[in-house]
Amino acid sequence: MSSVSVRKYGDGFVVRYGRRKLGLDTGFEGGTTLLSHSHMDHVGGLKLADLVVGTSGTFDTLKARGGRVRGGKLTLNYGESYTIDQIKITVLNAGHVLGSSMFKIEIGNGPSILYTGDFNIVDSLVHTGAHASDADVLITEATYGDPSWVFPERKGVYENIITETKRLQEENKIPVLKAYSLGKAQEAIGLLNKNGMETISGNYSIDAVSDIYRKHGKEIQFLKLTDEETPAILTGEGVVISSSIRHTLLNVRKNLGRALAKELHNKMVVLSLSGWTLGKYREEGFPLSAHTDFPGLIRFAEEVNPRLAYCFTENGNTLAMHLSNNGIQAVPLG
Ligand SMILES: [Zn+2]
Numbered sequence: 034m035s036s037v038s039v040r041k042y043g044d045g046f047v048v049r050y051g052r053r054k055l056g057l058d059t060g061f062e063g064g065t066t067l068l069s070h071s072h073m074d075h076v077g078g079l080k081l082a083d084l085v086v087g088t089s090g091t092f093d094t095l096k097a098r099g100g101r102v103r104g105g106k107l108t109l110n111y112g113e114s115y116t117i118d119q120i121k122i123t124v125l126n127a128g129h130v131l132g133s134s135m136f137k138i139e140i141g142n143g144p145s146i147l148y149t150g151d152f153n154i155v156d157s158l159v160h161t162g163a164h165a166s167d168a169d170v171l172i173t174e175a176t177y178g179d180p181s182w183v184f185p186e187r188k189g190v191y192e193n194i195i196t197e198t199k200r201l202q203e204e205n206k207i208p209v210l211k212a213y214s215l216g217k218a219q220e221a222i223g224l225l226n227k228n229g230m231e232t233i234s235g236n237y238s239i240d241a242v243s244d245i246y247r248k249h250g251k252e253i254q255f256l257k258l259t260d261e262e263t264p265a266i267l268t269g270e271g272v273v274i275s276s277s278i279r280h281t282l283l284n285v286r287k288n289l290g291r292a293l294a295k296e297l298h299n300k301m302v303v304l305s306l307s308g309w310t311l312g313k314y315r316e317e318g319f320p321l322s323a324h325t326d327f328p329g330l331i332r333f334a335e336e337v338n339p340r341l342a343y344c345f346t347e348n349g350n351t352l353a354m355h356l357s358n359n360g361i362q363a364v365p366l367g
Pocket residue numbers: 070072129151
């Protein structure tokens with residue numbers, strides 16, 4: 034019987050089993066690509082693929098962010114399967130961003146493979162956490178795959194963000210929450226909405242992706258810089274969401290004038306929403322992560338219970354070592 038091989042290819046991976054091969058978050062000439070989500074480090078080479086498999090959330094956010102697929106698109110919902118060349122592909126929720134997917138790949142009477150893409154097992158205000166599915170081979174991300182990465186409970190992080198944001202407003206500052214335009218920005222908007230706080234998007238990329246979230250039934254409300262009431266809210270009780278402070282300041286100057294841009298620049302206090310606010314990176318802000326922390330990665334792998342695990346991204350070595358110590362044969366990938 035053939036064995037499965039997994040190799041780094043472009044920004045993603047290629048899985049081979051006998052003569053069959055699949056791209057995972059990477060395209061290759063004439064092939065099929067499984068696209069886990071539309072963050073920039075997962076969409077390389079898509080134009081080369083004959084067929085790209087993903088969810089409507091992934092394809093919609095990809096388009097909103099300027100990405101393109103040249104070949105065919107196969108859209109599947111969570112839980113749906115598609116069989117191509119005797120390979121059954123099932124899409125599972127990854128809990129990372131809108132539409133993000135894990136893929137379960139079952140090859141004829143060969144092994145089953147679970148590819149996680151980026152994933153989060155924790156529920157958030159706008160995303161539902163991922164669940165493990167058993168497989169012979171696990172290909173798992175390891176972004177926070179070092180024991181030093183342990184995230185606090187999300188509810189407490191939410192409370193801390195709101196407390197600090199309100200405190201800054203009382204000091205006549207303008208809180209600016211810095212967040213990735215896909216995923217974290219919409220979670221931040223949802224959090225501010227829940228607490229009745231006026232929210233302004235400072236970047237067009239956040240506008241575009243948030244509109245897709247709304248199209249997919251996520252009820253998030255925010256002002257764009259082009260909205261009539263934005264100037265009064267900005268200098269009143271507004272909280273700005275920004276994926277790029279430099280661009281936000283430029284956008285405010287362009288849409289609302291030099292004086293308001295200057296006022297924002299003088300009064301703003303930037304708080305990052307990211308797992309990287311913990312540990313040695315110490316960005317000012319709060320550890321709100323769209324990824325699974327170290328204990329979660331270990332627990333997830335134990336639930337998948339694979340014969341072999343591949344660990345990708347920068348902490349792949351460390352996670353592989355810890356999984357091996359926990360009785361799961363594991364190797365870094367990439
Ligand atoms: Zn991602």
